[in-house]
Amino acid sequence: MKKKIGKQSIAFLKQPVVTSTANIVGPMEGEGYLAEHFDRIMKDNLDGNQSWEQCESSMMEWAISQAVKKDNRQMADIDYVLAGDLLNQLMSTHFALRGLERPFLGLYGACSTLVESLLLGAVLIDGEFGDTVAVAASSHHDASERQYRFPTELGVQRPPIAQWTVTGAGAAVIAAAGNGPRITAATVGKINDLGIKDPNAMGAAMAPAAVDTLWQHIQDTKRQPAYYDMIFTGDLGSIGKTLVLELFKEKGLDIKSNYEDCGCMIYRDEQDAHAGASGCASSAVVFSGYIYRQLLERKWRRVLLIGTGSLHSTTSYQQKESIPCIAHAVALEM
Known part of the structure; x- marks a missing residue:
């Protein structure tokens, strides 16, 4: 098959x-x-x-x-x-x-x-x-x-x-076998680049890639956002999260009730992290801790985790290139 x-x-x-x-x-x-x-x-x-x-x-x-x-x-x-x-x-x-x-x-x-x-x-x-x-x-x-x-x-x-x-x-x-959430589906992302060049503006740069991958996941799997108890992006922070919600509203979908960004979940406001968390470990520690335990306890049965990546380097930034971004998704179900 x-x-x-x-x-x-x-x-x-x-x-x-x-x-x-x-x-x-x-x-x-x-x-x-x-x-x-x-x-x-x-x-x-x-x-x-x-x-x-x-x-x-x-x-x-x-x-x-x-x-x-x-x-x-x-x-x-x-x-x-x-x-x-x-x-x-x-x-x-x-x-x-x-x-x-x-x-x-x-x-x-x-x-x-x-x-x-x-x-x-x-x-x-x-x-x-x-x-x-x-x-x-x-x-x-x-x-x-x-x-x-x-x-x-x-x-x-x-x-x-x-x-x-x-x-x-x-x-x-x-x-291949055991107890825990199953990986039932995945969506491979493609490069998105809307011309943002500021390496501090990673949330804004990555948000379109997250939207593109989630939208494609919906089209490919025929699963509407409501199929999942929660949808998480990896590290868009407060600015990128807001953009994701706005971009989906333009598509006629309101995902606010079951969407969150890992980058908004780690630091408290008084810790002065500014727009939130970023880095490979943002989604890694939230998934391996909070999300995984919620699934094991069956507080959620279906979660879509979307990893978001800003693919710039020091060289590309110094050469004034824009920031290419990527997002991949995996569906986890109990």
Whole structure:
């Protein structure tokens, strides 16, 4: 039976199961709304490491190992690891995987990486290329600021439209069988670029990609937004979330009652994160904690998670290029 549906979507026949998750966050995230849904909260942004980049690697390694342990498996049981981060050439991920000794596929979808990993992990299992896959994504505020904007030591004032990169890592184990939410469908996004050039305006840049993917998911699967108890985007923040709602109203759909953005759920208003959270870890830690537990407790039965990614680099920004963006979606059902 053909598994591709519509123009960009997949219907999984074997419906892989997310059997466990784990996450770790920094101290600022631990002071936010979702503190009770994090497995480990670090005391500082170094956590005993010599650099922020080393800290990010250690966070990812811990999250993957913990997800595997919580699933009552050994690392040797994992057929493949699919993971990525924001740093040049996925260096945090490469060093994290160095000691795990498992077959590894590095992925870069910027902040859509966790959902891209879930999507491709489900493809591997549904295609019977393996029985168990671990997926992960990480980001670190200080390391990302140093790469994409300014070193935090400079104390550069951030504009109100800016978002705060999440320090954290989230991981999950996907298996051919087990207990947990099933991945029933997915939609692969395509590049959207409306000409925005300001790297601080990521929510505005990514919102059209999120709308494009969700709209295509509706067309391909014939599932209206109301089919899902909740629809989440990854890290659009308050500005991007508002734009998504407005753009869908132009299409004649009001999704306000069952739509939220992970970037609006992590930090409290008084934490001065400006427009909200961003980074690979935004959707990774919200999914692996809050969303996953709500599904396990059957408070929700159907969730659509849309990972959103801003695919610019320091080089493209310096050459005054606009920001290409992407969004991928996975449907999870109990």
